Amino acid sequence: MLTVRKLYKSYGDHQALKGIDLDIASGEIYGLLGANGAGKSTTINILLGFTRPDGGRATLDGIDLLGDPRKASALVAYLPEVVQLYPLLTGLENLAFFSELAGFDYSKSKYRDLLSSCGLQEEAHNQRIGSYSKGMRQKVGIAIAMAKNARLLVMDEPTSGLDPRAVEDFSTQVRAFADQGGAVLMATHDLFNAVGIGSRLGIMRRGELVHTLGTSGISAADLQKLYLETI
């Protein structure tokens, strides 16, 4: 579904990416791991069209993500570390606004269903986003991704600052997105969550993807050992 080939990026004479290859299938949650500066955000920013690569290709369901940013933004949803929403609008109004921006016009009850299915309690639907916790904002962010039928959900450090209950809720929503056939790419330092939620993991070191592994049968302790030996 997502295919990335030979992605290169330099900043001045510093090579931030040295030929990244990445494949994420439909229904897969891929955790991208690596120390600060390894190149995770650069990879994500290129896939989102925020940064231009020096070389390489990325396709999603055969569509060129790097050459056609408008098509790409219709297919890809992004959850940054802090989900950017309008603080003076309610959760429901934000969902309606961003859905309409993406060309979808649902009924109010459909928006409510989407928010509820993403775990946002009903009493919060009509509260302004300014009063939401980080976990609640993420639920709206995932509802927006679902509303626009995104095929790929990209996330940067989604669990930083979330309490364990919020991480559990978040994991449930992300799994639901993947179970509907979406692909998920998540850059994270949270090894425990990565091994819990991820189907596959990649460990980056100095601009290279040096290990990829499936998560079945791997404990967080095993992953931590491999990670520390790798970075």
Ligand SMILES: Nc1ncnc2c1ncn2[C@@H]1O[C@H](COP(=O)(O)OP(=O)(O)OP(=O)(O)O)[C@@H](O)[C@H]1O
């Ligand atoms: N805009 C930029 N200008 C110059 N150098 C940059 C820029 N963005 C990233 N870099 C450099 O590229 C390398 C990769 O950075 P990147 O942010 O992709 O790493 P990361 O793995 O996401 O790190 P972190 O875990 O800290 O977010 C680093 O050495 C960083 O300093």
